[in-house]
Amino acid sequence: MSERRSDVIVIGGGHNGLVAATYLARAGLSTVLLERRDRVGGALGTTEVAPGARVPALAHTVGRLTASVARELNLAGHGLRLVQPAAVATSVGSDLGPITLWSDPARTAAGLAGLSAADGTAWVAFDSEVRALASTLWRLLLMTPPDTKSADPGVLVSGLKFGWRYRRLEPRLAREFTRMLPMAIADYLEDNLETDALRALLATRGLRYTAMGPHHAGTAAVMLTDAAGNGGGAAGETVYARGGPGALAAALEGAAREAGVEIRTRAAVVALRDDHERVTGVALADGEELSAGVVVSGLDPRTTMQRLLDPETLGPDLGWEVDNLRDRGVTAKVNLALAGLPAFDGLEGEDGATRLRGRIVLAPSIRYLDVAADAAKYGRASEQPWLEATIPSLVDPLLVDGAGQVRHVMSVIAQSAPYTLRDGDWEGSREAFGDRVVAALESVAPGFGDLVVARQVLTPLDIERDYGVAGGHPLHLEPGLDQWFAWRPLLGYARHRLPLKGLYLCGAGAHPGGGITGLPGRGAAAAVLADREARD
Numbered sequence: 013m014s015e016r017r018s019d020v021i022v023i024g025g026g027h028n029g030l031v032a033a034t035y036l037a038r039a040g041l042s043t044v045l046l047e048r049r050d051r052v053g054g055a056l057g058t059t060e061v062a063p064g065a066r067v068p069a070l071a072h073t074v075g076r077l078t079a080s081v082a083r084e085l086n087l088a089g090h091g092l093r094l095v096q097p098a099a100v101a102t103s104v105g106s107d108l109g110p111i112t113l114w115s116d117p118a119r120t121a122a123g124l125a126g127l128s129a130a131d132g133t134a135w136v137a138f139d140s141e142v143r144a145l146a147s148t149l150w151r152l153l154l155m156t157p158p159d160t161k162s163a164d165p166g167v168l169v170s171g172l173k174f175g176w177r178y179r180r181l182e183p184r185l186a187r188e189f190t191r192m193l194p195m196a197i198a199d200y201l202e203d204n205l206e207t208d209a210l211r212a213l214l215a216t217r218g219l220r221y222t223a224m225g226p227h228h229a230g231t232a233a234v235m236l237t238d239a240a241g242n243g244g245g246a247a248g249e250t251v252y253a254r255g256g257p258g259a260l261a262a263a264l265e266g267a268a269r270e271a272g273v274e275i276r277t278r279a280a281v282v283a284l285r286d287d288h289e290r291v292t293g294v295a296l297a298d299g300e301e302l303s304a305g306v307v308v309s310g311l312d313p314r315t316t317m318q319r320l321l322d323p324e325t326l327g328p329d330l331g332w333e334v335d336n337l338r339d340r341g342v343t344a345k346v347n348l349a350l351a352g353l354p355a356f357d358g359l360e361g362e363d364g365a366t367r368l369r370g371r372i373v374l375a376p377s378i379r380y381l382d383v384a385a386d387a388a389k390y391g392r393a394s395e396q397p398w399l400e401a402t403i404p405s406l407v408d409p410l411l412v413d414g415a416g417q418v419r420h421v422m423s424v425i426a427q428s429a430p431y432t433l434r435d436g437d438w439e440g441s442r443e444a445f446g447d448r449v450v451a452a453l454e455s456v457a458p459g460f461g462d463l464v465v466a467r468q469v470l471t472p473l474d475i476e477r478d479y480g481v482a483g484g485h486p487l488h489l490e491p492g493l494d495q496w497f498a499w500r501p502l503l504g505y506a507r508h509r510l511p512l513k514g515l516y517l518c519g520a521g522a523h524p525g526g527g528i529t530g531l532p533g534r535g536a537a538a539a540v541l542a543d544r545e546a547r548d
Contacts, residue, residue, distance in 0.1 A: 017303040018042045018274075020540065021294055023281050023320075024310030024480070024519065026054025030264040030273075031533030032308050032518040032540075034085055037271035039541055044302065045273050046294070048280035053261025054310075054479060055486065056528070062349035062466035064413035065421050068257045070345055070475070070486065072402045072423035073371070074528045075251030076242050077260070081530035090266035093254040095407050097369035100247040102359070104456045106209035106376035109358040112367045113213070113247035120247060128207045138204050139246040145189050146239035153240055153524040156535065157498040157506035193233045194493060198226035198378050200235075212375045216400060217248050220425065221486045221526065223342045225385030226378050230493040237491070237525065250370040254408050260528070284320045284515065291514040294320075306514050306544075308536050312481050312488040313501035313521040314339055317510065319482075325512055333502050338495060339521075341472035341485035342388040344397075344429035346449045348422040349466040353403070354457040369406045374399040374452055384428045391434030393445050399452060400425045418465050424449060431472040431484050438471040445469060487526030488519055500525060508532075508539040516540055 022033040025047030037043040045052070057069035074094070082092065096115070103111040108127050114120045117139040125132025192200055197218035201211040215226045218235035225231075242249045253259040268275060280297040284307060293303035309316040317326055317334050326334070359367055375381055375398040387394040401424040405411045412418050426449050433441060446469035454460040472484025481488060489495045498506045501521045508516045508523070518536030520526035 017293075018044045019304060020044070020306045020308060021046065021302055021304040022308045022310060022518070023294065023316075024054070025049070025052030025275065025277070026310050026519065027056055027261065027264055027528060027530060028518045028520065028533035028536075029054075029308070029310030030261075030268050031081060031085070031530040032310065032537045033273045034264070034268045034271045035534060035537035036308070036540060037268065037273045039537075041306075043273045044304070045268065045275045046279040046281055046296070046302075047275070047277045048480060050277050051261075052265050052275060052277065053258060056257040056261040058256030058258030059347065059468070061347045061421065061468050062416070062418050064416050065349040065418040065466070066256055066411045067347040067349070067421040068402075068404065068423045069347070070470070070479070071257050071528055072404065072425070073250055074253045074257055074260050075244065075249035076238070076527045076529050077251075078241060078529045078531055078534075081534055085264070085267040087260070087263040087267060090263040090270075092260055092263035095252045095254055097250060097366075097407055099367045099370035100244070100250050101213060101371040101373055102367045103209055103213040103373050103375065104356050104359070105374050106212075108207070108209050110356065110367065111207075111210055111213060113370075115247065117245065117247070124207075124210065127210070131205050131207050131210060134205065135246070141185065141188070142236070142239055142246040143243070144185055145192065146236055146241075146245070148189055149233075149236050150240040152497070153237070153531070156539075157500075157523055159504075159507055192236065194229050195232040196227045196229055197231035197235050200232040208377050212378050212381055213373050214246065215378060215381060216373055216375050216398065219381065219385070219427065220400060221341075221343050222490055222492075223338070223340065223385075223388060223428070223430075224490070224492065225389075226381045228385075228492075230496075233493060233496070234491050238527070241529070248371075250402070252402075252404050252407055256404065256408070256411060281320065284322070284512070286322065286325055286512055288325065289513060291512050306516070306540055308516045308518050308540065309510075310519040310533070312339060312483075312485070312519060313337060313517060314482040315480065316517060321512065321515075327511075330502075330511060337501060338490040338492065339483040339485045339488060340431040341475060341481075341483055342428045342430050343472065343475075343486055344426040344445060344449075345470040345475070346424040346426055346446055347468040347470075348424065348464055349418045350420045350422055350463040351417050351465050352419050352463050353406075354422075354453070354460050354463060356457045365406060368403055370402075372401040372403070374401070374456060388428030388430040391430055391432060393430065393433065393441060393448070394428045395448065397426045397428060397449060397452060399427075399449065401453070424453075429471055431476075438473045442469050442471055442474075445471070486520075488521035489526075491525050496525065497523065508536040509543075
């Protein structure tokens with residue numbers, strides 16, 4: 013058995029692990045990053061679903077990447093190129109025909125006017141309101157949650173700064189901000205827009221990756237969080253990494269290596285080592301042990317605290333709290349290689365192809381979303397899953413080499429597919445669910461099934477197994493208000509510091525939550541450096 017010592021060990025080579033490691037290495041700390049898979053990137057993979065056809069493995073857009081993180085790590089200098097089409101999202105499947113949201117609010121309003129004069133008139137003001145509320149929420153997300161046991165004046169100062177910004181809102185917006193956060197997204201949208209199909213399209217942003225339905229409390233806050241920090245407004249954003257999400261992973265890896273991070277793949281951590289007061293290192297599956305005074309985990313909270321940490325260190329009370337974390341996923345991912353561009357109803361020709369460059373959402377009504385969520389709640393894969401798809405090859409043709417039968421690739425997020433099925437299991441149900449997704453797309457794009465050359469279906473169990481996420485939840489934890497801000501992952505542990513001294517959390521289960529932002533990684537690195545400075 014050999015043993016090595018570093019200042020910091022980062023567990024997990026997802027985007028947040030890479031971000032945390034890079035900031036720490038740039039601060040002069042010797043940093044080792046350990047990834048159990050054969051490559052880093054986590055959810056940012058780009059996979060070959062058929063020869064010469066590459067498709068996003070899990071995350072299919074990267075528009076929530078925080079601009080300051082990208083700038084500070086010089087990701088453009090490491091090859092990152094972002095592509096943002098004018099079309100943000102298009103709803104398919106409703107009786108009204110396709111509804112397209114554009115990055116230009118005025119263009120969206122003009123299109124909506126043909127469906128609803130009231131919504132066409134209301135859109136620009138509604139978009140402006142969402143932007144103002146999202147900007148306020150963004151300041152909250154950038155804050156370090158308060159430590160109620162601490163007398164640190166910095167906690168008071170940050171709270172006062174947020175309060176000052178809140179007071180700067182006009183009174184109506186201030187009231188709307190506090191009213192909106194606990195609301196159900198269906199109720200919030202019903203207050204502002206009259207077209208059900210439009211409301212359903214927008215509501216999916218409050219439900220994506222979650223186990224919640226449109227009438228669940230707190231889903232309005234999820235939608236507002238999705239709008240925070242990226243300027244997407246009410247329509248949201250659709251931004252691709254040229255070369256697929258794996259290109260962002262490659263840029264992050266390049267930045268980490270340039271900073272001096274030692275990256276080791278095929279290095280599975282099986283236990284944390286400690287002296288009952290402070291973390292001392294990690295043990296690997298092959299028997300090797302590495303020593304460090306700081307360990308930063310990019311894994312989910314359950315894996316970090318229950319599977320790696322000594323139960324005696326965790327203790328029964330905290331162990332009970334971790335047991336009750338809501339982290340069971342209900343999201344499946346279906347990746348498709350296609351022989352041609354699907355012919356969606358009402359989206360023909362060049363105009364149709366332009367509108368298909370954004371997110372394609374099959375969720376024709378609020379009731380449709382409700383029914384899908386109810387199925388998952390009772391342990392059934394939805395007969396009519398709601399879908400969010402992209403065709404990234406429309407904006408990045410190099411994803412398909414053109415030599416074979418494949419002409420396009422499609423990335424599909426499918427809800428609702430619960431981690432635990434009441435009847436049967438995913439090994440026997442995986443392909444049947446894939447058939448259901450293809451049939452749903454066939455219903456809005458006749459002949460779709462005939463275009464499918466190859467497909468890959470990932471269930472929550474596959475996400476758990478392949479990506480090491482307990483429960484297969486892409487966000488590590490549900491983003492409900494009980495697991496948000498000061499309660500993420502648990503009350504008292506929202507400042508990235510876990511119960512063992514020297515142990516920090518930097519993954520999507522940490523504040524401020526999931527999505528490709530890089531903020532949990534940057535926040536964890538800041539916590540490590542602040543504690544180091546305090547000790548020095």
